[in-house]
Amino acid sequence: MTISLEELQLAARNHGMPLEALRYDLTPVGLHYLLIHYDIPVVDPAAWRLQVGGLVERELSLGIDELRTWPAVELVATMECAGNGRARLEPRPVSQPWLHEAVGTAAWRGVSLPALLAEAGVRDEAVEVVFTGLDRGIEGEIEQRFARSLPVAEAAAGEAVLAYEVNGQPLPPQHGYPLRLVVPGWYGMANVKWLASIEVVGEPFSGFQQAAGYRWRTDETDPGRPLTRMLPRALMVPPGIPEFMTRHRTLETGSVVLEGRAWSGIAPVERVEVSVDGGRTWGDARLGEAPSRWAWRPWWFEWEAEPGECELRCRAADGAGNVQPDEPQWNVGGYANNATQRVPVTVRRRTLA
Numbered sequence: 001m002t003i004s005l006e007e008l009q010l011a012a013r014n015h016g017m018p019l020e021a022l023r024y025d026l027t028p029v030g031l032h033y034l035l036i037h038y039d040i041p042v043v044d045p046a047a048w049r050l051q052v053g054g055l056v057e058r059e060l061s062l063g064i065d066e067l068r069t070w071p072a073v074e075l076v077a078t079m080e081c082a083g084n085g086r087a088r089l090e091p092r093p094v095s096q097p098w099l100h101e102a103v104g105t106a107a108w109r110g111v112s113l114p115a116l117l118a119e120a121g122v123r124d125e126a127v128e129v130v131f132t133g134l135d136r137g138i139e140g141e142i143e144q145r146f147a148r149s150l151p152v153a154e155a156a157a158g159e160a161v162l163a164y165e166v167n168g169q170p171l172p173p174q175h176g177y178p179l180r181l182v183v184p185g186w187y188g189m190a191n192v193k194w195l196a197s198i199e200v201v202g203e204p205f206s207g208f209q210q211a212a213g214y215r216w217r218t219d220e221t222d223p224g225r226p227l228t229r230m231l232p233r234a235l236m237v238p239p240g241i242p243e244f245m246t247r248h249r250t251l252e253t254g255s256v257v258l259e260g261r262a263w264s265g266i267a268p269v270e271r272v273e274v275s276v277d278g279g280r281t282w283g284d285a286r287l288g289e290a291p292s293r294w295a296w297r298p299w300w301f302e303w304e305a306e307p308g309e310c311e312l313r314c315r316a317a318d319g320a321g322n323v324q325p326d327e328p329q330w331n332v333g334g335y336a337n338n339a340t341q342r343v344p345v346t347v348r349r350r351t352l353a
């Protein structure tokens, strides 16, 4: 189970959202999780341009000030890394060792991707749209720029946004300055940062992050299936106070309101259940309104805490019938582990002042 220095190096660069930040509808920018494969590029906004080409009627080359003159759209979306939960698989796939915290919700503002593609004019032979970032590195022994594709139908007719602002501020360097793609409902890897080009292609894209990475594979011989939309997940704010090293929680007896958020990229969350006895019995949480169709829903659960040790759990179900499993399903890349969160707590009698 030992974490290597290489995994620690990744974990120190790519931080999660502290779970107490589940209290915010919109994650404050510095608390949103981060995942960066290579180095954060430094971009000169005066020199930067977005190139749009391939199977289009009109090629486009747009500066950031020009993009800002287009009609702006706002998209509030929950984003989660496909590797969230990876570190809880056994044996642990070696990569960024996320526990539960690779998630955040933000208000992205920018240009509608379908509107931009309509302006360029997507030709009939188009199959996919490829999004390439400025960041370069080596992965699987292949030198590359981070690039991902979307099916033409998703790109040209969905609700994706080319964002230049997050929560009312210009994108900070770590979130893709000056422009990033945001594809609501999809796992994080689809949301290409530091966008340099958009290319409409007539064949499925075979780049590393599409053909080798981000596939759900049972073993090394399995070509696997691509990861797309986020499976449902509920997370709770760990209640009480943490012990510094172990982060084990302690709280006092009496009425406690457990709270958290739940999301699914497939269909809206319709139910959240909570267990206060390690999964033996479950009760329904009260659900609040999601800030948008693509953002997490708040939930609350009232609990009379009795002295002793117990394990809290929560799980979400979406309108398409997807429910979180109790146990993870192992896969080569360690993706899409949405097994229920477990929070062991010690309840002690209220201390007299």
Ligand SMILES: Nc1nc2c(c(=O)[nH]1)N[C@H]1C(S)=C(S)[C@@H](COP(=O)(O)O)O[C@H]1N2
Residues within 6 Å of the ligand: 032, 033, 034, 035, 036, 037, 038, 079, 080, 081, 082, 132, 133, 134, 135, 146, 174, 175, 176, 187, 188, 189, 190, 191, 192, 193, 194
């Ligand atoms: N250009 C580029 N885009 C990228 C990445 C990257 O390394 N390079 N990482 C992807 C992954 S795996 C995730 S989970 C999200 C994370 O976005 P965030 O760091 O803004 O939260 O960005 C995606 N977009």
Ligand SMILES: [Mo]
Residues within 6 Å of the ligand: 035, 080, 081, 082, 083, 188, 189
């Ligand atoms: Mo990710």
